[in-house]
Amino acid sequence: MKLKLQFKTLLTASLSVFVAGLAAPASAQAPFPDHPISMIVPFAAGGPTDAVARMISIPMGKALGQTVLVENVVGAGGTIGATKAARAAPNGYTIFLHHMGMSTAPALYKKLAFDPLKDFEYIAQVVDVPMTLLARKDFPANNLTELQAYLKTNKDKVSLANAGLGAVSHLCGLMFMSQIGVELTTVPYKGTGPAMNDLLGGQVDLLCDQTTQTVPMIKEGRVKVFGATTLKRLSSLPNVPTLDEQGLKGFEVKVWHGMYAPKGTPKPILDKITAALQTAMQDPMVKQRLADLSSEVVPMDKMNGPSLKTHLEAEIAKWGPVIKKAGVYAD
Ligand code: ASP
Numbered sequence: 001m002k003l004k005l006q007f008k009t010l011l012t013a014s015l016s017v018f019v020a021g022l023a024a025p026a027s028a029q030a031p032f033p034d035h036p037i038s039m040i041v042p043f044a045a046g047g048p049t050d051a052v053a054r055m056i057s058i059p060m061g062k063a064l065g066q067t068v069l070v071e072n073v074v075g076a077g078g079t080i081g082a083t084k085a086a087r088a089a090p091n092g093y094t095i096f097l098h099h100m101g102m103s104t105a106p107a108l109y110k111k112l113a114f115d116p117l118k119d120f121e122y123i124a125q126v127v128d129v130p131m132t133l134l135a136r137k138d139f140p141a142n143n144l145t146e147l148q149a150y151l152k153t154n155k156d157k158v159s160l161a162n163a164g165l166g167a168v169s170h171l172c173g174l175m176f177m178s179q180i181g182v183e184l185t186t187v188p189y190k191g192t193g194p195a196m197n198d199l200l201g202g203q204v205d206l207l208c209d210q211t212t213q214t215v216p217m218i219k220e221g222r223v224k225v226f227g228a229t230t231l232k233r234l235s236s237l238p239n240v241p242t243l244d245e246q247g248l249k250g251f252e253v254k255v256w257h258g259m260y261a262p263k264g265t266p267k268p269i270l271d272k273i274t275a276a277l278q279t280a281m282q283d284p285m286v287k288q289r290l291a292d293l294s295s296e297v298v299p300m301d302k303m304n305g306p307s308l309k310t311h312l313e314a315e316i317a318k319w320g321p322v323i324k325k326a327g328v329y330a331d
Pocket of ligand 1: 043044047048051162163166167168169170190192193210291
């Protein structure tokens with residue numbers, strides 16, 4: 001969407017800046033933050049990344065003394081939101097919450113409009129969230145063995161939802177298909193919030209998604225679950241076996257999440273935001289809610305910008321060759 005500025009509006013805006021400049025000495029800048037902050041989330045509202053953002057935006061806002069508004073900028077597996085965040089004014093009023101898709105995008109997209117290692121400042125790593133493999137409630141198979149048997153003869157009838165190339169649901173789906181040696185029709189959404197709606201409605205069959213969305217669905221019996229993507233069973237779902245223990249050896253996906261700001265955001269502002277994030281992540285309600293969803297808050301001594309940057313570099317180096325070898329990419 002292009003912003004159209006009328007000449008008159010522009011003139012009025014320039015005049016008010018001029019008048020404000022006359023009234024206040026150049027050094028008297030308003031303390032940060034003096035108006036609401038936008039937290040860009042690159043997936044649809046109602047999904048698991050959005051859930052984390054909304055959970056922490058309120059205590060972060062309290063710590064900063066300003067509202068933190070979640071803004072869903074969706075599409076292309078998270079890369080549209082990342083591009084918008086990279087291009088936003090570096091003044092602290094735009095921050096960006098993304099998951100490990102930040103590290104897979106450079107290998108998945110031949111043309112990427114942002115560089116995860118050059119276009120951002122690093123606020124902190126936030127939380128690690130496992131995934132679960134699900135099916136619609138009335139899917140014919142009841143466990144992983146039955147699912148594998150069913151897919152052998154019915155794969156053309158089965159669809160696997162994801163949140164686009166670069167989404168962790170996509171990555172998890174690819175790992176699943178490659179481990180069982182079956183290729184399914186995939187259906188991309190703008191987030192796994194809408195994908196989950198279609199799974200509940202029976203329009204798609206399978207979905208691999210973070211526990212920040214799936215634990216309540218599983219507990220309420222609204223979906224079928226085949227396994228968790230961890231090597232140990234999830235504390236919140238002790239009766240759900242891991243995919244690994246059922247024979248998909250080494251099937252492990254823990255979705256790490258990081259918070260960023262556009263490159264050039266001043267250090268004192270970044271420090272304030274980092275401190276607010278740390279306060280939010282120690283909020284007993286946030287901690288309890290995340291623990292109930294089998295998610296692990298990053299230890300406080302690692303919840304900082306330099307640790308996030310080191311982690312991102314290592315993850316880019318890890319995923320690049322894997323993705324190249326798999327030959328999956330967008331032109
Ligand atoms: N779970 C999604 C993914 O697959 C994103 C989301 O909607 O939060 O990356």
